[in-house]
Amino acid sequence: MERVLLKELNMKSRDEAISFLKALWDQKSVNCPVCGSRLELLHKKAKKSDCDWQCRNCEKTFKTIHLLDEINEQMPLRGRTILLE
């Protein structure tokens, strides 16, 4: 199984991406943003915020820590201001 990338999830905003991650961390029943199948918990780790999920239909793993890194890189909290002179 491959790790899913943030861009594959079609998240429209940082808020949407973060609330998806929060649902995973809270171990709610979450559907795959790509295909709509129910995600399954892959490993339960000691740290709640480090849990991994999988979608059997897409054959992807959802590593929440990696997704969080990608969100922070690609969807920074403060939008970059483009200055036009």
Ligand SMILES: [Zn+2]
């Ligand atoms: Zn899927």
